[in-house]
Amino acid sequence: MSEKVYTKQEQVPATTEITEVAPNILRTQLPIDMPGLGHVNMYVLEDSRGVAVVDPGLPGKATWRAINSRLAEIGIPLKRVHSIIVTHSHPDHFGGAGRLRAETGADIITHESFRMFFDPTEPDDVDVETVAAAPRVPFGETPWGGPGHSLPWRRKMYYKGSSRFPTLFRAPKPTIRLAEGEHISLAGREWMAIHTPGHTEDHLCLFDPEAGVMLCGDHVLPTITPHISGMTKDADPLKGFFDSLDKVGAFGSQVKISLPAHGLPFANLALRCDQIKEHHIGRLDKLRTVASELDKPLTVTEYSGHLFSPRAQGTMADSETYAHLEHLRIAGEFDYKVREGIREYIRVN
Numbered sequence: 001m002s003e004k005v006y007t008k009q010e011q012v013p014a015t016t017e018i019t020e021v022a023p024n025i026l027r028t029q030l031p032i033d034m035p036g037l038g039h040v041n042m043y044v045l046e047d048s049r050g051v052a053v054v055d056p057g058l059p060g061k062a063t064w065r066a067i068n069s070r071l072a073e074i075g076i077p078l079k080r081v082h083s084i085i086v087t088h089s090h091p092d093h094f095g096g097a098g099r100l101r102a103e104t105g106a107d108i109i110t111h112e113s114f115r116m117f118f119d120p121t122e123p124d125d126v127d128v129e130t131v132a133a134a135p136r137v138p139f140g141e142t143p144w145g146g147p148g149h150s151l152p153w154r155r156k157m158y159y160k161g162s163s164r165f166p167t168l169f170r171a172p173k174p175t176i177r178l179a180e181g182e183h184i185s186l187a188g189r190e191w192m193a194i195h196t197p198g199h200t201e202d203h204l205c206l207f208d209p210e211a212g213v214m215l216c217g218d219h220v221l222p223t224i225t226p227h228i229s230g231m232t233k234d235a236d237p238l239k240g241f242f243d244s245l246d247k248v249g250a251f252g253s254q255v256k257i258s259l260p261a262h263g264l265p266f267a268n269l270a271l272r273c274d275q276i277k278e279h280h281i282g283r284l285d286k287l288r289t290v291a292s293e294l295d296k297p298l299t300v301t302e303y304s305g306h307l308f309s310p311r312a313q314g315t316m317a318d319s320e321t322y323a324h325l326e327h328l329r330i331a332g333e334f335d336y337k338v339r340e341g342i343r344e345y346i347r348v349n
């Protein structure tokens, strides 16, 4: 049997390997099964109080087993977990947090804007297409007239109802919500909270200026570009993402090592931020070219066909294309008109 070759680090399935990536910081990997992702890094931050863990995986038993075996391997009893950092509201990051808190009393630390997509204060008709994208839009109201966002009911019931079955999944309720620039002490050092909206509106990076360590979640990944959803309450989420890349990139000279949620730790943060920006700038150029060449109003899905490979087509691709088209519209380069409830964009500048 030939071994499967992975072209991207983020796709490689989780191994049980544990590596010290910075003083008092260990990288462990938890198994996940999501499109294009084979593992999520659960960093373990050790200090005199015990440990903090970062992004404890998807909901479910496999995650719970993996968390327990990784901690056992390190020699840390579960009850020594005093903090759980959740970088953003995606299930591969918050999945194990609620149960960990239930069993240990650990704090759940997020950005102050952290919000679950099924927040009980929201109306019941709020559905999502994939848990990875988790956009908050009523069914069928996408500006491109796509299928809208409906979570398979089985999974929806699982996430919504399973708070009654704590062995399956508990919704994480943050106990410490960090504001921009706020400091927190973990792994024997001071971390600064950096709000990095883009991939999600509530994304948090943590920066330790003394040792030059950046916990960057899904904001900056080593070999893939994070998904940008157009369906957020921000008018221009791509602009928000660019600003967040600039913000984090500006620390570049002080950062020795960046610790992403997927893939391997990497050294040159400012360069990687630039590369990700370039990728999106290239896509904006592509949209300009397509609009000029075809010279007729096109739907979001039609534009999406020019940006993404046939294999990648779907709601997530449409949502990201929509973010790019809105960025161009707000810049005055594109405009749209609505035909039969569906937006058609055209280049005007």
Ligand SMILES: [Zn+2]
Pocket: 088, 090, 199, 218
């Ligand atoms: Zn994410």
Ligand SMILES: [Zn+2]
Pocket: 040, 090, 092, 093, 218, 261, 262
């Ligand atoms: Zn992720």
